[in-house]
Amino acid sequence: MTRHLFNRRAVLGGAAAATGVALSGLPARASGDVIAAIYPGSWEEAFRSIVGPALTEASGVNLELDPLYAVDQIAKARAARGLAPFDVFVLDPGPAASGMEMGLYQPLDMSKLSNAAKLPQVFVDDFSIPVAAQVVGIAYNPTKVAKPAGWADLFKPEFASRLGLTGFQTTFGTTSLIEISKIFGGSETDVAPAMEKIKEILPQVAAVAQPSAMAGLFQQGQIDLMYTNTQTVATLKGRGVDIEFAVPETGAIAFVTTMHIVKDAENVENAYKYLDTVISAGVQDKLMQAPFNFIPVNGDVDLLDTLPMASLDEMNGFVRHDWTKINPLRPGWIEQFNREVAA
Numbered sequence: 001m002t003r004h005l006f007n008r009r010a011v012l013g014g015a016a017a018a019t020g021v022a023l024s025g026l027p028a029r030a031s032g033d034v035i036a037a038i039y040p041g042s043w044e045e046a047f048r049s050i051v052g053p054a055l056t057e058a059s060g061v062n063l064e065l066d067p068l069y070a071v072d073q074i075a076k077a078r079a080a081r082g083l084a085p086f087d088v089f090v091l092d093p094g095p096a097a098s099g100m101e102m103g104l105y106q107p108l109d110m111s112k113l114s115n116a117a118k119l120p121q122v123f124v125d126d127f128s129i130p131v132a133a134q135v136v137g138i139a140y141n142p143t144k145v146a147k148p149a150g151w152a153d154l155f156k157p158e159f160a161s162r163l164g165l166t167g168f169q170t171t172f173g174t175t176s177l178i179e180i181s182k183i184f185g186g187s188e189t190d191v192a193p194a195m196e197k198i199k200e201i202l203p204q205v206a207a208v209a210q211p212s213a214m215a216g217l218f219q220q221g222q223i224d225l226m227y228t229n230t231q232t233v234a235t236l237k238g239r240g241v242d243i244e245f246a247v248p249e250t251g252a253i254a255f256v257t258t259m260h261i262v263k264d265a266e267n268v269e270n271a272y273k274y275l276d277t278v279i280s281a282g283v284q285d286k287l288m289q290a291p292f293n294f295i296p297v298n299g300d301v302d303l304l305d306t307l308p309m310a311s312l313d314e315m316n317g318f319v320r321h322d323w324t325k326i327n328p329l330r331p332g333w334i335e336q337f338n339r340e341v342a343a
Helices: 010-020 042-059 070-080 093-103 152-156 171-183 192-201 211-219 230-238 266-279 281-288 313-318 330-342
Strands: 032-037 064-069 089-090 127-138 227-228 243-245 253-261
Touching: 010 127, 032 042, 042 064, 042 089, 042 266, 042 281, 070 089, 070 093, 070 152, 089 266, 093 171, 127 171, 127 230, 127 266, 152 171, 152 192, 152 227, 152 243, 171 192, 171 253, 171 330, 192 330, 211 227, 227 230, 230 243, 253 266, 266 281, 313 330
Parallel strands: 032 064, 032 089
Antiparallel strands: 089 253, 127 227, 127 243, 127 253
16 A cells, blocks of 8 residues: 655755755654764764664664764754754754754753763753763874873974864864963963964974864874874774873863754654663763774763773863854854965
8 A cells, every 4th residue: 555645854855945955864754763863974883883773672762863964953953944854963062052042952851861860960951961072182193202291282393293283173173272272372262372373383284184184194194193082092093003192281171962852853752762872871881882982971881991081070170161152253263274274
């Protein structure tokens, strides 16, 4: 028997045509499904291999993933105009703050998350839960350069000649450049000192590249220093690369990737089951292992001794940033870096 469906996917396809925003790739929905946006690449691979099977085993819910970068998730949800294209966002701090300002999330009922109490509460709010932590600092090759003490060392000749620079396109790049600026008199909203110092050493630096190229340059030995997160360091170390992570003397940078239930989501109850599965100790422990190397957020998970903290509580003292202040300035910073450094 043939069924004729007038479903959300068809409606959103029409909305996309009307608004000029592509909403392709939305999976077909069954009553037992949940549709979650996910970052393409290692995140998608990890969630397909670990989270999806765990969710189905625990609750019978099927996980459908919609691979989208953060800015594309926000754009797709805004274009949908009340017909949510997926049930759950996954976002880093900058896009998460933007989505909050746009009213794209619905409040969370923490009583529906059995694992919520296991999370670092400093990163929990009424509209989001953390699902993976990020710790940012300086990666270096211990066979080629000394361990840098902090951000200022990167501008010394012996370090600058092996340094790889990248701009403000990523969370780790933005926060690192802000911390560099602070060392030289700047602030969370003033990166001019960092830009001036970078231009001074630019003729000496080993490479200026897109964020996605940095790990490859390090692995190939074209650079021996870069600002990055522990996940990248662990991944490269797993490939046999000589690499270590240095916590700057001013402190490591900490932020979390969060999940949010989309306003007007179609399958809210299954979305809660998905969130609870993601933050469960068993799933968090598996995501922490190679090759994915996520930093867990469930306090019942014993952290690997390769991480720069013994417990999640230590993250409370790490450096954090206010993205409501950063977001309005960031496009201009990106343009300036591309024009003055990357050109």
